[in-house]
Amino acid sequence: MSQHDSFFQDVYDVVRLIPAGRVTSYGAIAAYLGRKGSARMVGWAMNQAHAIGDVPAHRVVNRIGVLSGKHHFQTPTRMQEQLEAEGVRVENDQVQDFARLFWHPERELA
DNA sequence: GATGTGACTGACC
DNA sequence: TGGTCAGCCACAT
Numbered sequence: 001m002s003q004h005d006s007f008f009q010d011v012y013d014v015v016r017l018i019p020a021g022r023v024t025s026y027g028a029i030a031a032y033l034g035r036k037g038s039a040r041m042v043g044w045a046m047n048q049a050h051a052i053g054d055v056p057a058h059r060v061v062n063r064i065g066v067l068s069g070k071h072h073f074q075t076p077t078r079m080q081e082q083l084e085a086e087g088v089r090v091e092n093d094q095v096q097d098f099a100r101l102f103w104h105p106e107r108e109l110a
Numbered sequence: 111g112a113t114g115t116g117a118c119t120g121a122c123c
Numbered sequence: 124t125g126g127t128c129a130g131c132c133a134c135a136t
Contacts, residue, residue: 005133026118030131038131039118045133046117062118069117 007033011045012052014105018059021086022103023095025063032105047072058082065098 010033018024026039026046035041042060046069049055058079062068070079070093080090089096 008133027120030118035131037119040116040130041118041132043117049117057117060117063120067117072117 007035007041008045008048011042012049012055014109015046015049015055015057015060017105017109018056018103020056020059021088021101023059023061023065023083023088023098023101024103024105026060027063028102028105029060032109043069056082059103061095061098065095065102067093067095 011029014029014032026042027036029042030036030038046055046057046060049057050072057069058073060069067079067083067090070076073079080093083090083095088101095101
């Protein structure tokens with residue numbers, strides 16, 4: 001990836017700030033970075049994130065708490081396993097108690 | 111360089 | 124309640 005894509009870098013920075021055991025959504029990150037409506041770009045950033053290495057992409061799910069990106073991990077179960085290892089309950093590809101675990105960038109980083 | 115696709119989302123019907 | 128559409132923009136073909 002090009003160092004020049006500050007948006008992607010910002011996405012990675014925000015994702016790295018997500019506390020273990022918490023989750024957030026693509027749209028929330030996009031909105032926090034002033035790219036409201038560009039949730040897909042956050043998704044694409046996550047697609048490239050594996051190359052970075054230290055980006056906890058498993059803590060990013062869609063707006064209803066579904067692990068929509070699981071198929072992009074090393075194995076389809078990797079995302080759920082990592083979340084559960086952090087204490088996040090996942091059932092049928094969906095984060096349980098999502099509303100309570102949701103990490104709001106603009107609220108937490110204000 | 112046009113076209114299609116997507117780890118998304120909100121609005122509309 | 125549930126399906127579709129339209130924006131979003133980087134990337135592959």
